Amino acid sequence: MSSSPNPSDGDRLVRLSDEDAAGDILRATILSLWKAINSLTRLRPSKRDRYRVAIFGSARAQPGTFVYEEVKRVAAAVASMGCDVVTGGGPGLMQAANEGASIAGARGSVGIRVELPFEQEVNPFVVEAFEHETFFTRLQHFVIASDAFVVVPGGIGTVLEMFMIWQLLQVRHMPEVPLILVGRMWTGLIEWTKASMLDPRLALANPADLQIPRCLDTADEAIAVVREAHGQWQAVQSTRG
Numbered sequence: 021m022s023s024s025p026n027p028s029d030g031d032r033l034v035r036l037s038d039e040d041a042a043g044d045i046l047r048a049t050i051l052s053l054w055k056a057i058n059s060l061t062r063l064r065p066s067k068r069d070r071y072r073v074a075i076f077g078s079a080r081a082q083p084g085t086f087v088y089e090e091v092k093r094v095a096a097a098v099a100s101m102g103c104d105v106v107t108g109g110g111p112g113l114m115q116a117a118n119e120g121a122s123i124a125g126a127r128g129s130v131g132i133r134v135e136l137p138f139e140q141e142v143n144p145f146v147v148e149a150f151e152h153e154t155f156f157t158r159l160q161h162f163v164i165a166s167d168a169f170v171v172v173p174g175g176i177g178t179v180l181e182m183f184m185i186w187q188l189l190q191v192r193h194m195p196e197v198p199l200i201l202v203g204r205m206w207t208g209l210i211e212w213t214k215a216s217m218l219d220p221r222l223a224l225a226n227p228a229d230l231q232i233p234r235c236l237d238t239a240d241e242a243i244a245v246v247r248e249a250h251g252q253w254q255a256v257q258s259t260r261g
Contacts, residue, residue, distance in 0.1 A: 070128060071250045073098045074106040074166035076181045077113030078174040087203075088116045090239040091172050094202075095120030097243045098170075101250050104128030106166050108158075109142045109149055113172050118145035130165065134158045159184050168198040168249050170242055171233075173205055182233070190229045198249045199233045202242045207235050 075095060081088045095105050095117040105121035107114040109131020121129040122145040131146035135153050142149045152158035159181065162169075171182045182201065188194040201210070210233060217225040236242050 071101075071103040071168070071253050072106050072128070072130075072166050073103050073168045073170060073246055074162050075113070075117040075170045075172065076108070076174060076178050077117070077172035078178060079108075079110045079112040079114060080175070081112040081116070081173070083116070087173055088113060091116040092120035092123070094170065094172075094239045094242055094246075096124040098246055099124035099126035099129075101247060103246070103250060104130060106130040106132065106162065107146075108177075109133040109146050111143055113174065115143035115145060118143055121145070122147075132158055132161050132165070155180070163188060163194055166197070167253060168200070168246055170200045170202060170246065171206065173203045179209075186232055189232050198245060200242055200245055201233050201235045202237075202239065204237065206233070207237075210235050 075091065077091060081091075091113045097120075098105055099121040103126075105117050105126055105128070107117045107130070109118070110133065114131070118129045118131065126147075129145060129147040131142050131149045133142060133149060133151050134155055135151065150161060152161065162181070163185070169182075169185050171178060182199070185194075185199055189196065189199060210230070213225070214230050217223070217230065218227060234245060236245065
């Protein structure tokens with residue numbers, strides 16, 4: 021007559037009615053999932069065939085406006101260099117970037133979306149779309165997928181994306197890549213960080229950290245910086261065979 025298994029305390033079955041024990045198991049399981057996610061997010065491609073430029077910007081800008089046409093021009097120039105363009109996949113300046121890449125015949129024009137109760141469909145110029153349910157996973161996808169970041173005028177979401185990349189660069193959680201801010205609105209923000217965070221009465225940041233973003237006024241300046249960074253990337257890739 022076979023004996024029934026005698027599970028250890030760690031493996032014993034728990035009834036759902038035992039709320040404390042069930043809660044402990046759920047908490048431990050969730051913690052394990054976060055550890056797995058943390059490990060996965062450390063993975064980055066060792067070598068990419070094409071340079072990828074993420075462009076962050078407002079969903080509200082309309083086609084035909086000056087800023088829309090300039091962002092389209094930046095993306096077209098980036099695509100003409102042989103680079104892929106990565107955006108949030110929505111309307112406004114995200115669409116402008118995907119449209120510019122499309123006009124230039126880019127092989128890759130990517131949209132990384134997030135579910136929102138009021139948001140739009142993926143813009144028609146996206147070649148490859150990814151859908152996320154949270155901003156957390158979406159932003160991590162941008163980090164893994166991109167080799168440079170160009171931030172054009174935008175609202176709270178764009179500011180969030182910019183600060184996320186800035187912090188990851190500051191704490192060396194991602195490789196050193198260009199963070200390019202284009203437009204006059206960003207100059208005021210960077211000046212505010214320097215005035216507030218480098219106050220000698222209470223220094224809140226390292227001066228070098230506030231030099232990470234490059235503030236530029238024009239689309240042409242942004243194109244030149246991306247071209248330089250892309251050239252450096254190509255040189256490194258060629259040495260890797």
